[in-house]
Amino acid sequence: MNAQYGKVFSDIKNGLLDWRMWGRLGWQETVRRYRRTTIGPFWTTLSLGIFVATLGLVWAQLWKQDPKAYLPFLTAGMLAWGLFQSIVTEGCLVFTGASALITSMQISYTTLSCAVVWRNVLVLFHNIIILVIVILYTGSSVTWYSLLAIPGVLLISINGVWLGLLLGAICARFRDTQQIIASILQVSMFVTPIFWSPEQLGSRRNAFVNYNVLYHFVDILRAPLLGKVPEDLSYHVVLGVTVIGWVLTVFVLSRFRRRIPYWL
Amino acid sequence: MAALILDRVTIDFPIYDSQKTFRSALRAATGGLITRDARTPKRVTVRALDDISLTLKDGDRLGLIGHNGAGKSTLLRVCAQVYEPTQGRVFSEGKISPLFNAAPGLDPDDTGYENIMTCALLMGMTRSEIVHKTPDIAEFSGLGEYLFLPVRTYSSGMLTRLSFSIATAIDPEILILDEGLGTGDAQFAEQAKQRVDALIARSSILILASHSDALIQSMCNKAILLQSGRIVREGPVQDVLDAYHGLPRIS
Numbered sequence: 277m278n279a280q281y282g283k284v285f286s287d288i289k290n291g292l293l294d295w296r297m298w299g300r301l302g303w304q305e306t307v308r309r310y311r312r313t314t315i316g317p318f319w320t321t322l323s324l325g326i327f328v329a330t331l332g333l334v335w336a337q338l339w340k341q342d343p344k345a346y347l348p349f350l351t352a353g354m355l356a357w358g359l360f361q362s363i364v365t366e367g368c369l370v371f372t373g374a375s376a377l378i379t380s381m382q383i384s385y386t387t388l389s390c391a392v393v394w395r396n397v398l399v400l401f402h403n404i405i406i407l408v409i410v411i412l413y414t415g416s417s418v419t420w421y422s423l424l425a426i427p428g429v430l431l432i433s434i435n436g437v438w439l440g441l442l443l444g445a446i447c448a449r450f451r452d453t454q455q456i457i458a459s460i461l462q463v464s465m466f467v468t469p470i471f472w473s474p475e476q477l478g479s480r481r482n483a484f485v486n487y488n489v490l491y492h493f494v495d496i497l498r499a500p501l502l503g504k505v506p507e508d509l510s511y512h513v514v515l516g517v518t519v520i521g522w523v524l525t526v527f528v529l530s531r532f533r534r535r536i537p538y539w540l
Numbered sequence: 541m542a543a544l545i546l547d548r549v550t551i552d553f554p555i556y557d558s559q560k561t562f563r564s565a566l567r568a569a570t571g572g573l574i575t576r577d578a579r580t581p582k583r584v585t586v587r588a589l590d591d592i593s594l595t596l597k598d599g600d601r602l603g604l605i606g607h608n609g610a611g612k613s614t615l616l617r618v619c620a621q622v623y624e625p626t627q628g629r630v631f632s633e634g635k636i637s638p639l640f641n642a643a644p645g646l647d648p649d650d651t652g653y654e655n656i657m658t659c660a661l662l663m664g665m666t667r668s669e670i671v672h673k674t675p676d677i678a679e680f681s682g683l684g685e686y687l688f689l690p691v692r693t694y695s696s697g698m699l700t701r702l703s704f705s706i707a708t709a710i711d712p713e714i715l716i717l718d719e720g721l722g723t724g725d726a727q728f729a730e731q732a733k734q735r736v737d738a739l740i741a742r743s744s745i746l747i748l749a750s751h752s753d754a755l756i757q758s759m760c761n762k763a764i765l766l767q768s769g770r771i772v773r774e775g776p777v778q779d780v781l782d783a784y785h786g787l788p789r790i791s
Contacts, residue, residue: 297661301645304658308649380644381662382621382636534624537617538554 280530287533288526291386292437298387302394317402325406328354335471344414348502351410353470355403356497359429360490361461362396363436368454370444375540385529385536389440393433400429407501417503424500431496431514438518438525445532448539464490489517542634542713542745544596544619549628551589551614551769588614590769591628596714596745603760603777604749605784610766612749613718616640619747620716634713634744637663641718643703652687652694652702653678659706673709680735681705682728701728708735713744719751733758753781 291298310316332350336343366373370389377383411418447454467484469477474485485491492510499506589611596602604612617623618630620638638644643659650658656677660670678687681701683694691699708715715736736759740746750756756763756777763780765773765787773783 296667300658300661304647304650304654308647311649377644377662379617379622380620380640381638383644383662537623 284526284529284533287384288386291384291390294387298390298394301391305395306398317399321402321405324403347410347414348416351407352498352501353494355407356494357470359396359400360432360493363393364439365458366392367440368443368447368457370440371448371536378537379540385441389437392440393436419503421505422500422503425497428497428500432493435518435521438521442525442528445536448536542598544714544745545631546592546594547629549589549592549618549625551623552585552587552626555584555586588769592771601740601746601760603756603763605763605780606766611769612766616716616718616749636714637707637710637712638716639703639707642699643706648692649690651690652683655691656706663710665710677705677709697725704732708739715746717748
């Protein structure tokens, strides 16, 4: 059993340190999206832009919000949510998607998970253009607090790596899980304050906001993108989830890591 | 100094969602032993390898011979440390370079040159080493201008040449080949043999699975015959090949 823990720790250490490898894998995946299309990954950006511009204006009317405040809020929220959601959904495919690689050579699983996270961070960099346009259009302010977006992305990424390892393993064994997670995420997008602000809930705020882990993951990136400081509670929750998630992942991997190639 | 030791290795593949009829069909097709897991009687497993022990050291070039489904590819993957054995242990020393159908990590949409970089990185080379060795890989592959094209436009023979060139460029101490040379033409097979000979001369191990007697005879200096996941014969190449041809087909 101890030997298995040792293997898990060396997998994680080697995987994280091998940034050349996951950097290359994630980068090539992004480059491939440019092939034979004119704007490649910017299609995602464009559709996000259209989504924000049209629905943002409609919802601002519907909920009687000031579009100049609502548009940046919606855009920043969608950026943060999009990063988290795509890391989780693609994280489910870490092992099944790389089955050819895993069954042909020994490779650190953490490297594969990092590649997925990195590729989605690159997509975020594409999408940030929308926020820049919205900020210029609405004249919102950028402050020093905006720099907190960097630790925000880092925290989401660090969690993305364990999420990919854990969910990837579960989805490799139980193929239904991926669909279940995709459905849950889809519903969560509406339940989590992304389209509406926590203040609108009033006294029922606790259930959907404070107890909602996803809200805190969104908040640590959305607030800095809007030039604000995230809530202390958000950092506490995210850090707590980081620790618990990694401990759980190490435990699960130590028991099942060696079985993963057999599941593919 | 390279070494590869398998100590009483057994591999059981779990088969999920298999119907009863499928199970009997599988028994006929694979020649593997299909059993029910003792603890969870509902789970079906295929015993792909059964109590395999092997000791390979510098200069050993082992040929794996056996019918389809005898366990050759599984054994290669155990040697490549892809599958951790269900029972038994594997010990290896030296850089392992596996080459199955294509080089690991090969992406059809990337160009030949991009794939050289990605695959060689995966095999543990550094970026500057790869840049240094790329002309050599390109020349040996003989693909010339095709290396600027996406790999999906290659014929299977061209893919073999590229994969083989990458896999042998990293100076592997243990080279694992699965029919990898089957699709290359005669001229390439001759070049490949020279390259593997040069590799072996630098003291390493080759494990090759093939149905081609000529290939095994020219490349290997010992062989094992696998049947239903067990070693039924091991020794000099010719002895084992004779035993293989005397083997009754699995009905």
